[in-house]
Amino acid sequence: MQPKLVQVPEALPVKIYTTERVGISKATHDAHLGLWKGYANKTNEIRQRLADLDADPTKANQIFSEMRALKTNYAFAYGGYINHTVYFNSIGGEGGEANGDIEALIKESYGSFGRWADDWKATGMAARGWAFLAYDHTEQRVQTYIGDSQDTFPAWNHTLLLGLDVYEHAYYLDFQAARPKYISAYMEVIDWDAVNGRIPR
């Protein structure tokens, strides 16, 4: 069976390179694009192997088995593909305060944009991989989450609206170990229109 495959653009949209005005360089984005493609390629490879029943189902085992390796690494690969899709879709904007529906949702959950921004920066500092802003369909409100890897720690029934990549590959070339400087720069290039476009209607 031929599985559905995911795809990453050959080149990044031009708007992303406008982040150079705050110090997030083209070289960082171009290297990062290669990592995003890697997540897509491995997603497709695992989908193909699962479709082919490459892992003998009779040998599935919770300690170690091909099936276990494919299933656990699938969450990492596809999670990485989605996280980076949202990351690259959400930068290259004017940054600053949120507008439109996302502004209202942030104020409803955090009281003010400033309080959310403080929470968001702290979430980015407390994370080993990602800060996520997601819409919780169960409670119909937004909430920030920490991601320690590509497949932690979101809950079910959420839509990812904004993802801040805090893996060192996202900033070390430009800011060395100064993650706070990277996060401050990132805040100035969030594309709030793109975030609004992902809110479920």
Ligand SMILES: [Fe+2]
């Ligand atoms: Fe990344």
